[in-house]
Amino acid sequence: MSETHAQTVPFVRDTMLPPAAPPVREAGAVRWLRQNLFSGPLNTVLTILGVLIVWFLVSHFWDWFAHSVWNADSLSDCRRIIAETWGEGARGACWAVVRERWNQYVYGFYPPELYWRPTMAFGLLFVALAPVLFSESVMIRRVVLALATVLTLWLMAVMGAPAAWLVFAAAVLVGALLISERQPSWLLVFSILYPLMGVWFLWGGSAWGPVMVLVGPVLGWIAWRLLGRASALVATVAALVVPLVWWIVFAGDAARDAESIVSLAIPAVASDRFGGFLLSITIGVAGIAMSLPLGIVLALARRSDMFLVKTLAVIFIEFIRGVPLIALLFVASLLLNYFLPPGTTFDIILRVIIMVTLFSAAYMAEVIRGGLAALPKGQYEAADALGLDYWKAQRLIVLPQALKISIPGIVSTFIGMFKDTTLVTFVGLYDPLKSMSDAVRASTSWKGIYWEPYIFVGFIFFLICFGMSRYSMYLERRLARDHR
């Protein structure tokens, strides 16, 4: 009581006690063990049980992994090497199949002399993603783009890409690195153009096709500007209808005519040559990029006051969610042909992408609707009270917050969708897990190899999905606004 003035009651503290150090009981590691693993009888039993299970699993699989063979020509060759090194009856993994069939797993049946094209498309994908995914961090953008530049150019050179394309890729990648230092938002122009470029790199053919597709929105914009003075409604309808009419009626002929005047063609690759991770990533990236905006529109539609809009959204979402994806894929591959006018060729991968997109958009809509419902009513009221109209309120106030809340659910849907791309095996496409492994086993040298291909493909899927999961956690941290 030395710091109180005992002689002058009532009590007034005039000296503050210095903060005391926390009590030191046990050393760090011992304390941690006690608190987390052996805090009571039940915990101790569970800990021992857990260790035993881990030991059982590891001891079972250990020698199989330890005896891995990476260099062999066939499964029997693998078995011979294992028997010679580890004795008769020893088990071992034969990873040589991954080594020998790596290209097939990655590129499917894509012409080997054109491997550089998907590689370039994949490298440039990071240029398109950088301003979207890493809009706030110069450092991360720098690392991602620098890695993409070095790896893409190196791989393209190894794969024998023509010098002109090497220069093109180098110009884009290095240009993106420089622009991202100053004005990352300019890169968004590239992000918008990338889908058409990517399609052209992958499938090849005439560049006039994508160019004519691009003309559609330009015409729509012109129509909107010209009619905007007359009536906002007419202008909006025209801006939607004009591109559609252009694409359906004129674009094909226009592309053909332009091609016959000035040829801009590169060798075309048909959809049945696609396979492996090239196919999965193509479908996955396209599905992810399209299902998010579609999901947002569906979620908003389902919360709309307009009866028709709301009903259509509910029917769409409930129908798509209630049907297995495989059923939708069969519709895409078989039934669609009956509905389309005879003679129309509608690419199978495109059809699958549309179905996968619709499927995950329905899930996405429900995830985002959860985020919208979680927003306090006050946010809507404040936006209204300031005079923001519906679309501005949604874009500036509601969606940024609702999407932030929904990030874990959105990324879960992405991950689920990406893994579901393996289901395209049922419509005869070469997914990496089933069809491609079957194709590998079809050769006499790899007949009978099951574990290794599945583990390898599963591992690659895990890497990509784990990456997405980590990115979503990074995004959540970055967007946290409460306690900084």
Add this chain to the structure above:
Amino acid sequence: MSEDITRRIDRSHMRISDEVAIDIRNMNKWYGSFHVLRDIDLTVHRGERIVIAGPSGSGKSTLIRCINRLEEHQSGHIVVDGIELTNDIKNIDKVRSEVGMVFQHFNLFPHLTVLENCTLAPIWVRKVPRKQAEATAMRYLEKVKIPEQAGKYPGQLSGGQQQRVAIARSLCMQPKIMLFDEPTSALDPEMIKEVLDTMIQLAEEGMTMLCVTHEMGFAQAVANRVIFMDQGQIVEQNEPREFFNNPKSERTKLFLSQILGH
């Protein structure tokens, strides 16, 4: 408390003009079959400072929320600044951009900084250039005495600070009328004063204000008219001195004895 406030109020700019800011005639509103507002008649002139009091559930919040159509009325007329509120969305947005509103729970946008909260509506609704909107916002943030918080997020501010930002956000639209919906009810006693001070300052500058509040000291000091509501009706309205010292209806007397008693 009332003396404390009255002493320093500058009434030189508090002039009430003949011009009508808000005209409510014969207005009724129902929630389902529940009759929340009954035959409301209210005319507010430019420069008036009106305090609306009443027990909870009496419809006072609903009344001021009808003025910027956060709530829809089912019969009667509401004319704000010469524009009648109907289903026409254009008119509603026009009225909303001229009428500022401050909420009980602030309703700041948590994903935007204080400055962005203040510049959002001017930039997107009024189409003010960003630089100019930021300059205006800083002026109002200085006025509510928190310019140093401009770069922070609402979640990092105290309740009183958040409410002052909310007032600044409304003022950035340079509204002709301000509505306050229990602006101090969610605040700690220590923070109520800083918000009331800001509101008094606004009143001194001649802002037309409608304020739902339980702060009777504020009502006595600043209001030129106090409206007492009960069960969806305006029971009594009078200038504050008369209202507090000489209430006419029994209901008002009971309410005042309860609210001023302790």
